[in-house]
Every structure is written in C-alpha cells, then in structure tokens.
Amino acid sequence: MSEATLIGSTKPLQEYYDVALVDLDGVAYKGPDAIPSAPPALAAARAAGMELVFVTNNASREPEDVSGQLTSLGIPTSVEEVMTAAQAGALMLTEHIANGSRVLVIGGQGLRTAVTAAGYTVVSSADDAPVAVIQGYSPDIGWREFAEATYAIHGGARFFATNLDMSLPTNRGMAPGNGALVAVVARATGVTPLAAGKPEPAMFHMAAERLNAKRPLAIGDRLDTDLKGARAANMPGLMVLTGVNDARDALLAPADQRPSFIGADLSVLSEIHPEPSVSGHWAHVGEARARVTGGHLLVDGGSAIDRVRAACVAAWAAADAGEKIVVETLPHLGVAF
Incomplete structure (x- = not known):
C-alpha cells in the first residue's frame, strides 16, 4: 500500500x-x-x-464570537479552545514585519483585533503608507477595500492572506471563500500573497x-x-x-x-x-x-x-x-x- x-x-x-x-x-x-x-x-x-x-x-470573527456560537449550538467551548486564521495571520506578520508597523487590514473585526494584539497599527487606507496588507474573509468587503489593498501593494506594501479557501459552505450551499476574494487583489496587482491558514x-x-x-x-x-x-x-x-x-x-x-x-x-x-x-x-x-x-x-x-x-x-x-x-x-x- x-x-x-x-x-x-x-x-x-x-x-x-x-x-x-x-x-x-x-x-x-x-x-x-x-x-x-x-x-x-x-x-x-x-x-x-x-x-x-x-x-x-474563518478570520472575520472574534474567538469569543466563535466560542459563543458553538456553545449556543450545544457544543460548550471556551475562548482558549478556538484558533482562528486571523490569529495565525497575525503571527505570520511577526515573522516578516517589524513590530509597530502600519498594516492595512482587509477583513472583519476578528482580523483587526488579532493584528492589533500582535503589536501593529491597523490602518484602513493606502494613503496611510502601510508596509503590509493582510486580507481575510468578511462578507462585507467589496470594491473599495480591494482598491485600497491594490493601491497599497502597488505602493510597495507586502501582501499577506489569512487563508486561500476558494469556497465555504453555508446553509444555502457553497459560497465564495477568502481565496476567491484574495484572487481579485492578486489579479489586480500581479502579487501572490503569503498565506497563514490551512493548508x-x-x-x-x-x-x-x-x-x-x-x-x-x-x-x-x-x-x-x-x-x-x-x-x-x-x-x-x-x-x-x-x-x-x-x-x-x-x-x-x-x-x-x-x-x-x-x-x-x-x-x-x-x-x-x-x-x-x-x-x-x-x-x-x-x-x-x-x-x-x-x-x-x-x-x-x-x-x-x-x-x-x-x-x-x-x-x-x-x-x-x-x-x-x-x-x-x-x-x-x-x-x-
């Protein structure tokens, strides 16, 4: 075998x-x-x-929200029992970007919290001269966020992603995942991000x-x-x-x-x-x-x-x-x- x-x-x-x-x-x-x-x-x-x-x-949510949801579904879970791609992404930043640097975060509150906790200054515009862009899944991001990421990367910022899942399951079927959204910025910039999440x-x-x-x-x-x-x-x-x-x-x-x-x-x-x-x-x-x-x-x-x-x-x-x-x-x- x-x-x-x-x-x-x-x-x-x-x-x-x-x-x-x-x-x-x-x-x-x-x-x-x-x-x-x-x-x-x-x-x-x-x-x-x-x-x-x-x-x-999933990098869009806080660990507290994930543990709360699991608990409400009959799976009692503490915050310490949750590991998100946002946390992994923030750790990845520490291996490549100096502490205290400005980072443009494209994603949900969970990613912003993790990046802040890792010692970085979170910004929302390419005009703030970020040294890095990190992108994670959020159902609320759209063209404006993709554009800011593109401007920043063209300006020299390094590109990171929490994960590259092309799809995610929902109760209505399969939906676009973070990888599909990251692909928008990657195609616009010609830059492939370093990814932290599975696999x-x-x-x-x-x-x-x-x-x-x-x-x-x-x-x-x-x-x-x-x-x-x-x-x-x-x-x-x-x-x-x-x-x-x-x-x-x-x-x-x-x-x-x-x-x-x-x-x-x-x-x-x-x-x-x-x-x-x-x-x-x-x-x-x-x-x-x-x-x-x-x-x-x-x-x-x-x-x-x-x-x-x-x-x-x-x-x-x-x-x-x-x-x-x-x-x-x-x-x-x-x-x-």
Whole structure:
C-alpha cells in the first residue's frame, strides 16, 4: 500500500489521540445550524479524555464570537479552545514585519483585533503608507477595500492572506471563500500573497502546542485545506463526509491531500477503525473489499463506510502505481451522508 493511505486504530480515536483539532464549517456546523451528530459526538470525545481545539480558516470573527456560537449550538467551548486564521495571520506578520508597523487590514473585526494584539497599527487606507496588507474573509468587503489593498501593494506594501479557501459552505450551499476574494487583489496587482491558514502547517502546530498535544488528530471536511494541512503538519487527519468534499472526491485525492481516517461524521471518534490490508489484488477494510482493474474500480461487501475506505485504499494504490482511474465509471458506493 501507499504510505499516503488510510490507517487503522485498535482503540476508538477519542481514546488514542489526546487532542482533536476540529474544523468548523462542514464539520461542527453548517451555516447557522449544528450538524446533528456533532454535539453528542464531541461531548462523548471530551468525556473520553480528548481535548478539543476548534481550528478555522474563518478570520472575520472574534474567538469569543466563535466560542459563543458553538456553545449556543450545544457544543460548550471556551475562548482558549478556538484558533482562528486571523490569529495565525497575525503571527505570520511577526515573522516578516517589524513590530509597530502600519498594516492595512482587509477583513472583519476578528482580523483587526488579532493584528492589533500582535503589536501593529491597523490602518484602513493606502494613503496611510502601510508596509503590509493582510486580507481575510468578511462578507462585507467589496470594491473599495480591494482598491485600497491594490493601491497599497502597488505602493510597495507586502501582501499577506489569512487563508486561500476558494469556497465555504453555508446553509444555502457553497459560497465564495477568502481565496476567491484574495484572487481579485492578486489579479489586480500581479502579487501572490503569503498565506497563514490551512493548508499551511503553522495553524496545526500552533493549535497543538496550545494544549501540549502529544498525539493530535486533525479533523476536517476539505481535502485541499484540512487534510492537506494535516499531511503538511505530519499529523493524522480524519475526513468527515458532512461538508465540502464527498467520498468520490476522496477516491481521487492526490497523495498530499489524503486522510488517514474517513468517517461519515464526528461520531466515528468513538469507533475503532479497521486496519486496511491487501490480499492479492484486493484491498480489504472490515468486510469490504475493492480493486482496480483496467482502470475500473470494483467494490463490494461490508458496510457503506468500509466500502468507501477500501475503495480509497485501492484507488490510491493504483494511482501511485501510475494506473489511471476511469473517472466516468466510478461506482456508487452506497453512501449518502
């Protein structure tokens, strides 16, 4: 099997891993509502001894607002248990920009607070001669803010972004994320920003260090941010199928975006995950098995989620061996989460 493949656990994940780094949108909640399985699953994880840090690429809100929302949704959360991309972005500034410098902040109050707390003077206009521009998501920014950022960057300011998510899930479907908004300024200036949030590993390391984690587990729904970031941070990642990416996306994931575990939702934290194995040309997970032959993926047996797991192991091994998967023939795996 490929090294970048699924692994098993002989104990429930919440008993083996001491800290879970939990994404928010698409994992704990979607839009204004909690994902139904999330509050009881996270309560059970805490009861089993697992500590939680909620790690989000959303930089528009204060940590207090995030913890308050989670608590109101039945997931009691302290401010110290929240790590935002705004906080990661402010830390990134300290590595490149002198303390006390003027920084043009394009984003929400959470980002302005974090940048101020890091020792910078926040300005709102290119006329204030900022030495840096940092851009984070806010539903309220528009042309005027993009223009100020463009003027400042053309004037010599360095360009930073809290994250580069191209989309974000809402209760009405997918909406443009910070990456899409950052692309406006990047196209106007020809400058690619340094980014702090997922999939960069810094946020994962910061969150794990906050609780002195010995065996952290990253949890997310997005392959290109949450799971890629887990790989970059050299941490096991759990993909839940409640958000942006689905089982079919997982089958086609490149090596640097593959999760170590896959589950329907957060309730799999309380479960033992079968160890994948290969016998002949078949990949086995539990009672499910899968193989790729002539570019076609064949799957049978077992539970729906074990079929997904076995299919991923087989598809990834085939891809790593140079075999092309015929995407149009990928089977329906009987998964509807």
